[in-house]
Amino acid sequence: MQSDASSNEPxxxxxxVTKIYGSDVRAVDNVSLTVNRGEFxxxxxxxxxxxxxxxxxxxxxxTPTEGKVIIDGDDMAEVQANKRPVNMVxxxxxxxxxxxxxxxVGYGLKIDGVAKKEISARVEEALELVKLGGLGSRMPDELxxxxxxxxxxxxxxxxxxxxxxxxxxxSALDAKLREAMQLELVRLQKTVGITFVIVTHxxxxxxxxxxxxxxxxxxFVRQVASPAELYEHPTxxxxxxxxxxxxxxxxxxxxxxxxxxxxxxxxxxxxxxDGTATGSVCVAVRPEKVNVSRDKxxxxxxxxxxxxxxxxxxxxxxxxxxxxxxxxxxxxxEITNAERGIGPGYAQxxxxxVSWRPEDTLLFAE
Amino acid sequence: MSLLGxxxxxxxxxxxxxxxxxxxxxxxxxxxxxLIFLYMPILTLIAFSFNDSKxxxxxxxxxxxxxxxxxxxxxxxxxxxxxxxxxxxxxxVSVILGALTAYVxxxxxxxxxxxxxxxxxxxxxxxxxxxxxxxxxxxxxxxFNTGGxxxxxxxxxxxxxxxxxxxxFAAIVIRARLESFNTELSESAKDLGAxxxxxxxxxxxxxxxxxxxxxxxxxxxxxxxxxxxTFFTSGPNTLTFPVKIYSMVRFSVTPEVNAASTxxxxxxxxITALALRLQNRNNMLQAG
Numbered sequence: 113m114q115s116d117a118s119s120n121e122p123x124x125x126x127x128x129v130t131k132i133y134g135s136d137v138r139a140v141d142n143v144s145l146t147v148n149r150g151e152f153x154x155x156x157x158x159x160x161x162x163x164x165x166x167x168x169x170x171x172x173x174x175t176p177t178e179g180k181v182i183i184d185g186d187d188m189a190e191v192q193a194n195k196r197p198v199n200m201v202x203x204x205x206x207x208x209x210x211x212x213x214x215x216x217v218g219y220g221l222k223i224d225g226v227a228k229k230e231i232s233a234r235v236e237e238a239l240e241l242v243k244l245g246g247l248g249s250r251m252p253d254e255l256x257x258x259x260x261x262x263x264x265x266x267x268x269x270x271x272x273x274x275x276x277x278x279x280x281x282x283s284a285l286d287a288k289l290r291e292a293m294q295l296e297l298v299r300l301q302k303t304v305g306i307t308f309v310i311v312t313h314x315x316x317x318x319x320x321x322x323x324x325x326x327x328x329x330x331x332f333v334r335q336v337a338s339p340a341e342l343y344e345h346p347t348x349x350x351x352x353x354x355x356x357x358x359x360x361x362x363x364x365x366x367x368x369x370x371x372x373x374x375x376x377x378x379x380x381x382x383x384x385x386d387g388t389a390t391g392s393v394c395v396a397v398r399p400e401k402v403n404v405s406r407d408k409x410x411x412x413x414x415x416x417x418x419x420x421x422x423x424x425x426x427x428x429x430x431x432x433x434x435x436x437x438x439x440x441x442x443x444x445x446e447i448t449n450a451e452r453g454i455g456p457g458y459a460q461x462x463x464x465x466v467s468w469r470p471e472d473t474l475l476f477a478e
Numbered sequence: 479m480s481l482l483g484x485x486x487x488x489x490x491x492x493x494x495x496x497x498x499x500x501x502x503x504x505x506x507x508x509x510x511x512x513l514i515f516l517y518m519p520i521l522t523l524i525a526f527s528f529n530d531s532k533x534x535x536x537x538x539x540x541x542x543x544x545x546x547x548x549x550x551x552x553x554x555x556x557x558x559x560x561x562x563x564x565x566x567x568x569x570x571v572s573v574i575l576g577a578l579t580a581y582v583x584x585x586x587x588x589x590x591x592x593x594x595x596x597x598x599x600x601x602x603x604x605x606x607x608x609x610x611x612x613x614x615x616x617x618x619x620x621x622f623n624t625g626g627x628x629x630x631x632x633x634x635x636x637x638x639x640x641x642x643x644x645x646x647f648a649a650i651v652i653r654a655r656l657e658s659f660n661t662e663l664s665e666s667a668k669d670l671g672a673x674x675x676x677x678x679x680x681x682x683x684x685x686x687x688x689x690x691x692x693x694x695x696x697x698x699x700x701x702x703x704x705x706x707x708t709f710f711t712s713g714p715n716t717l718t719f720p721v722k723i724y725s726m727v728r729f730s731v732t733p734e735v736n737a738a739s740t741x742x743x744x745x746x747x748x749i750t751a752l753a754l755r756l757q758n759r760n761n762m763l764q765a766g
Contacts, residue, residue, distance in 0.1 A: 173665055193668045206666035210684040219680075220670035264666075271670065 123149040123274060123307050124170065129179030131165050139165040141331035142179075147275075147309060147324075152301050154318040155311045157328035158354070163311045166328070167277050170309065171200045184274045199268035200277040203284070205260045207252045213239070213263050214248035220271045238266040241300070258289050269304060278310040282317060294321050315355050319343070327351050349394050349476040358396050359443050362478070365393040375475065379417050379437045385470055389477035401472040402445035404433055404458065409467045416467035419443065421458050433458060435466050520743065527736035544733040545741075554738055557722035563630050564718060565701040568640035572697040573690055575641070576648030580689075581682070583649075584656040601646045610710035613639045617711060625713030632716050639711045640701040647700060648693030655689030656682075695753045699746060 124147035131140040140162040147153045155163040168174040169181055172193030181188045184197050199220070208216050217238050218231045226234075239245050242262040252260055261281060268276055281297070282290045298321050301308045312318050318325045319339040326336045327350070335342060335351045346352035353360065363377025365387070373387045377395045385395075403409070409416050419437035430449055434442040443466050458464060494501045530541040548554055583595050601609060617623065617635050624634040659682065667677045683690075705720040712721055719742065726735050 171665075171669060173668075193665070194671045194673060198669075200666070200669045202662040202666055204660055204662050206660065206662040208663060208667070208681060208684075219667070219672075223671040223676060267666075267670065 121149045122146045123151075123184055124309070125180075125182040126166070126170075127180040127182070129166070129169065129176045129181060131162070131169065131174060132177045138331045140169070140176075143328075143331075143333050145326055145333060145336065147307060150305055150307055152298065152308045152321060152323045153310070154322035154325045155309065155328060156315060156318040156325050156354075157313065159313055160330070161328040162331040163313075163328050164279060167200075167279055167309065167311045170275070171198055171277050172196050197274040198277055199271055199273040199275075200279065201261070201264045201268050201281050203280045205264040205284075207255075207260050207263050207267075209252050211252075212248065213244065213250050213252070213255070216252070216263055217248075217266045217270055219267065224271075234270055235266075238270040241269065241303070242266045257284055258293065261285070261293070265300070269300075269306070273306060275307045275309060278308060280311055280313070282312070283314070290317075297321060319355070327354060329354070343398075346474065346476075349396070349478065352396050352474060352476065357399050357444060357446075358474075359399065359402065360441070361395040361439060363393060363395060365390045365475070373475070379439050380415060383415060383470075385473055385475055387475040389475050392478040394476040394478050396474040396476060397468050397472055399432065399444040399446040400448075402443060402466050402468050404435065404445045404447060405465050405467065406462075408465050411467075414467040414469060415473065416465050417443065418463065418465055421460055421462045421464055424458065424460060433464075435464060437466065523736050524740050524743070527733050527740045529733050529736075532732060533730075544737040547734050548737045548741070551734070553717070554719075554722055554726075554734075557717040557719045558738070558742075560630075560633060560717065561702055561719035564633050564637050564640055565698050567633075567637050568644060568701045569694050569697040571637075571641045572645035572648045572701075573652075573694045575645040576650075576693050576697075577652050577686060577690060579645070579649040580653035580656055580686075581678070584653060584659075598646055598649060601643050602650065606643070606704075606706040609639075609643055610707040613642065613707060614710040623713075625715055632713075636708055636711050636716060636718065639707050640704060643704075643707060644697040644700045647696045651693040651696060652686055652689040655686055655692075659685050691753050691756055695750060698749065702742075702746065 124145070126143055126145040129140055129143050130138065132138055143162075143166065155166060157163045165174055169176055170183070170188075172188065172191065175189075188196060208219065211219065214232070214235050218235045221231045221234060235248060236245070239248055242265050244259060244262050244266065247255070247259070252263065255263065261284075265281075278297075282293050285293060294317060297308070297310075310318075310321065319342075322339060324336060324338055325342055327334045327342065329350050335347050337345070342351060342355050346355065349360070352358050361377035361380060363375060363380070365373040365375045365385075367390055368374040368384050371386060371388065372384050373390055373393075375383050375385050375387075375393060375395055377393070380395060383395075403414075408418070417437045419435040419442075421433060422436040422442045423432075423434040425432040425434075428449070431447050433445045433447055435445060436442045445466055499505050526537075527544060528540050528542070529537055530543070531538040579598055583591065583598075588594075622635060624632055626632065627634065663681050663685070664677045667681045668674075672680060703720055704718075705724065708718050709721055709724075712718060717725075719738075723735055723738065726732070
């Protein structure tokens with residue numbers, strides 16, 4: 113869901129930000145990032161990678177040990193959380209339990225001293241926006257989890273912030289509701305035109321919603337790119353491995369002329385591939401790019417390996433074939449069950465060939 | 479046939495199921511004994527307050543006259559009013575002090591916080607008699623003799639003593655309540671523009687409310703029935719209800735004492751029930 117709404121005008125600039133807890137825990141390590149105005153930006157990574165710390169530094173609940181955070185052109189170093197042009201949706205939603213829905217949503221405006229009449233009009237408008245119209249007089253404990261989250265959204269959006277921060281907003285919802293909310297968040301973001309920065313550990317969530325994603329690992333940003341770019345052109349092994357599924361073969365490479373390297377990574381040997389990485393390397397290929405056939409593929413350009421089917425996992429629309437090729441891990445091939453029949457049509461133990469195109473091959477330096 | 483057998487057996491007394499503890503004899507006996515030990519003395523006290531006899535031993539018929547007598551005993555009434563006044567003031571001050579103490583301990587990190595917390599909780603474990611003597615000596619040495627002041631200021635010393643021993647209880651209860659606070663709530667309020675004070679007023683105090691009520695209840699009952707510390711800090715003109723009862727009992731245990739005590743019990747029960755009701759309603763609002 114790429115958007116045209118985002119411009120190239122930066123709204124958040126994170127410059128060489130480091131956050132150290134205690135004496136040596138580097139939660140965020142020398143991170144520089146730019147988020148553009150109107151963008152749906154995701155911070156993606158496993159738990160403990162520093163993504164939430166980074167988000168909390170944007171909100172003003174943590175101060176960077178080093179570096180600068182600039183939001184909407186202003187340095188945030190001296191700006192308290194309650195004075196920042198950002199609002200946040202918390203993981204627990206943090207809906208105030210002793211206030212009605214309308215009081216919750218109107219709280220920020222009340223603090224700002226907005227007239228009562230305007231508050232109630234804007235609350236009604238905000239509740240309509242998140243499809244909670246008419247529920248203003250309910251108490252939070254009379255709402256479902258999904259509804260409470262909408263209250264949190266309306267409450268954060270009503271102040272018309274420059275940036276909306278969302279901390280794992282969908283993690284507490286069940287799978288069906290989560291999918292619906294993903295679409296709705298994207299729709300909402302396009303409607304209000306506010307920059308969204310979302311923190312998530314769920315790659316499917318980030319891929320389906322964000323315009324751009326920053327993949328983080330142990331305090332570092334590993335890659336910042338669009339979802340398709342991240343999936344098809346990961347720049348390092350971590351990103352390739354973290355996003356989607358991937359087959360990895362460790363080996364070594366030596367230069368073989370202009371833009372080419374000669375790679376040996378068991379069970380592949382002496383393959384000349386495009387790339388510049390030499391020394392210790394990792395060859396990778398996505399499972400859906402891998403073909404399975406009974407006969408050796410005729411095309412000699414393809415990388416092909418013989419093996420035997422170790423396991424078959426049937427998922428309805430597709431099947432995963434695990435082919436033992438004598439390497440440490442079996443090769444995973446994703447086969448679309450395009451025709452109505454009885455699945456992939458291979459038997460366990462059967463001898464097959466796995467093959468893929470050289471241009472689908474990824475090469476990471478290690 | 480077996481179906482018929484089942485039906486027949488159900489007609490009689492069925493077997494006691496594995497989880498039907500309430501039907502087992504040992505549990506019934508335990509419950510009965512517990513209730514007897516807890517409430518028989520109180521029930522006896524109440525019953526004999528209606529006894530038409532000067533002594534509290536033999537039942538001689540029903541009467542209200544000792545209630546009348548208690549009501550007309552101006553010293554007793556004065557002591558009773560004193561007790562309520564002291565309890566009222568010390569409850570309010572204790573809850574405010576306790577809430578602030580609990581908030582500071584919960585919200586901030588500072589040097590010697592653990593030591594401070596321990597020092598604050600000390601009056602809870604110090605024997606009351608020590609507290610009483612200490613406070614008496616303190617008031618004597620400092621010359622803080624309020625006994626001669628005009629009512630209700632003549633109760634100042636006792637009230638201060640009561641605050642000193644009851645506010646730690648309030649603080650402990652309120653602190654426990656704060657432990658269940660989701661800090662994302664206060665961060666969320668701050669994120670929406672609230673200052674530190676607004677966060678405290680709008681978000682944290684409403685969360686503390688059940689703790690405040692429980693703390694107040696505790697402080698009130700502690701103050702109302704305190705004898706030991708009050709005995710050491712009260713003068714001849716500043717009798718409280720328990721001290722007055724004690725002095726009456728020294729002459730003889732008349733049904734008048736029973737009547738006065740019954741009134742106190744009824745008042746305490748009513749206040750407790752009201753507070754619990756308030757707290758329950760609050761808990762229901764805060765659930766989820």
